[in-house]
Amino acid sequence: MTKEDRSIRLQKFVDQVHKQLIVSCQAMRTEALFGSDIMAKMAMAAAEGGARAIRANTPPDVKAIREKVDLPLIGLYKEVLPDTPVIITPTLKHAIAIAEAGADIIAIDCTKRPHPEGDLADFIARIHEQTDCLVMADISTFEEGVEAQAAGADMVSTTLSGYTDYSTKLEGPDLDLIKRLAAVLTVPVIGEGRYHTPEEVKQALDNGATAVVVGGAITRPKEITARYVKLINS
Secondary structure, three states, X not given: OOHXXXXXXXXXXXXXXXXXXXXXXXXXXXXXXXXHHHHHHHHHHHHHHOOOEEXXXXXXXXXXXXXXXXXXXEEEOEOOOOOOOOOEOOOHHHHHHHHHHOOOEEEEEOOOOOOOOOOHHHHHHHHHHHOOOEEEEEOOOHHHHHHHHHOOOOEEEOOOOOOOOOOOOOOOOOHHHHHHHHHHOOOOEXXXXXXXXXXXXXXHHHOOOOEEEEOHHHHOHHHHHHHHHHHHHO
């Protein structure tokens, strides 16, 4: 995909999600709602509720959602590999599989941790060359966001803030990180990670986020139930 094509596709995506909600529909094998058919129905319900894009994990889920929902689809492929902490779309093979399943955007780990593909700029360039997808950089710190833009990522998401050993640990979303990134980056900044209320989403948008991804607070009943029970028992 040429740089001009990427620019056109990115603008189309931004127009679709600007100051709006993206819903993450994911369930791990150990969860009661695991299954591509269930995730497709989750995505359909999210679309009916007004979501402007969907984020999903694994080729089967991405394919099932693509067949049912006509929204921009952010795909990723989580896999635990030996000798690396990187699990979000860790290799080019994973990225190509997600693209072939029907994703419009591929989310990859762009933290400073050792990466299976080595240099991030080269990894992003190869994704652009071998797929028709944009690249979303999942980062955990301000510095990683700046470096991801420099490496060629089409957008930056705060997905991993609080989930690396060295990033800020918070109960809720990292709203300050959104503000800092939005002040300096020229690519879209997407908020993600521990958004539990509509008020938090609104604050992130006010802080400069192009859009916000919400997952567990919408599509994971186990997590939603556990928050109620925790408060009741506190």
